[in-house]
Amino acid sequence: MASFCETPEPGDLIEIFHFGYKDWAIYVGDGYVIHLAPPSEFLRFGSSKMFTFLSRKAVVAKDPLEDVTWGCFYRVNNRLDHQYRPRPIDEIISSAKKMIGDKKTYKVLCENSEDFVTDLRYGWPRCKLVRPHWWIQVVVKQEPLKEVVKEDEYWVSNYLDCKYKPRPVDEIISLAKKTIGKKVKYNLLCCNCEHFATELRYGRRHSNQQLSPLDKAILQRAHHGYHHSGPEER
Numbered sequence: 076m077a078s079f080c081e082t083p084e085p086g087d088l089i090e091i092f093h094f095g096y097k098d099w100a101i102y103v104g105d106g107y108v109i110h111l112a113p114p115s116e117f118l119r120f121g122s123s124k125m126f127t128f129l130s131r132k133a134v135v136a137k138d139p140l141e142d143v144t145w146g147c148f149y150r151v152n153n154r155l156d157h158q159y160r161p162r163p164i165d166e167i168i169s170s171a172k173k174m175i176g177d178k179k180t181y182k183v184l185c186e187n188s189e190d191f192v193t194d195l196r197y198g199w200p201r202c203k204l205v206r207p208h209w210w211i212q213v214v215v216k217q218e219p220l221k222e223v224v225k226e227d228e229y230w231v232s233n234y235l236d237c238k239y240k241p242r243p244v245d246e247i248i249s250l251a252k253k254t255i256g257k258k259v260k261y262n263l264l265c266c267n268c269e270h271f272a273t274e275l276r277y278g279r280r281h282s283n284q285q286l287s288p289l290d291k292a293i294l295q296r297a298h299h300g301y302h303h304s305g306p307e308e309r
Contacts, residue, residue, distance in 0.1 A: 086101070086102065087151045088100075088154070088192050088196055089102055090152040091148075092147050101171055101195050102151075106140055109174070110192075162195075170195055212260060212261070215257050216256075235273060239277040250275055
């Protein structure tokens with residue numbers, strides 16, 4: 076049962092209420108948790124954890140609970156204990172510690188922090204999330220291409236040119252420069268960087284991230300309460 080201000084025990088799942096989004100960690104004792112942290116190029120705690128969403132990369136880390144919660148509310152929430160039998164505590168802790176330092180892919184609808192901790196506690200990743208409701212505020216910047224992509228691969232992708240007529244180049248550049256320094260809301264599914272770029276080029280907002288086949292399958296499964304064999308049920 077979930078409750079605020081409850082002292083966690085080793086193996087407990089910790090639900091953390093950051094501003095604009097929720098995060099999860101697993102308590103391993105002595106004031107420490109194991110959780111999915113942002114890549115090393117970003118600050119580990121606070122609002123910078125949103126970069127795990129944006130970069131789709133994370134690393135398994137062990138940190139003090141106080142640092143990870145960053146002054147936000149949190150609660151013990153072993154929400155699936157009524158449905159699944161938790162693994163033995165020493166097995167949960169051992170499995171979690173063996174993963175410290177591992178690099179992970181991070182996706183909002185699957186392979187997220189809730190999947191990570193429920194897999195450790197129950198032996199099966201389970202996420203209640205149906206659709207992200209979080210928003211963050213970002214700033215439009217002009218920066219060198221090499222600094223933005225760093226060591227990642229990139230390519231030119233004017234993939235909607237066959238469907239929509241692009242604006243004149245000078246108009247695209249002018250509109251883009253007018254947005255520099257402005258604060259805008261970011262949401263992965265309905266207001267992301269692809270929406271931003273396509274609106275500048277075509278005057279229309281479009282994103283292939285909005286509802287990929289995988290997203291649709293996950294949303295449909297969550298909506299209909301789909302369940303298949305997993306850990307031992309109570």
